[in-house]
């Protein structure tokens with residue numbers, strides 16, 4: 001994402017690193033909001049085996065993804081930046097294939113979610129390993145990737161029958 005004009009702050013993180021962190025956090029803000037939405041899409045539309053278990057499993061995933069979105073957006077602002085959380089920005093920047101609207105079985109939804117939770121977990125890990133963001137942002141990303149790994153495990157364990 002392109003450089004922003006930053007608000008002044010006494011935060012001493014150098015400007016280049018603040019710009020890198022803000023850009024990364026805005027990317028993940030989009031990705032996490034998009035994944036939160038498609039998690040609800042699955043929660044609402046799935047049918048069949050293990051319905052109630054999977055339906056109820058997905059709500060805490062959605063809530064945590066929204067919590068992380070809020071944490072990322074607030075971190076952007078703490079660094080002097082602007083959080084981009086509007087629908088057109090999410091549509092333009094979230095790194096997901098469109099979620100299918102014509103799948104119904106719990107298995108098909110879990111497979112669609114598996115692909116997306118796995119991809120996002122790996123993208124977060126890649127950003128951590130790149131070490132371009134400031135240490136506090138990296139700290140958030142590390143905790144967020146632990147959550148994504150846990151949810152991927154829950155999804156994969158449901159599929160392993």
Ligand SMILES: [Fe+2]
Pocket residue numbers: 043
């Ligand atoms: Fe619900």
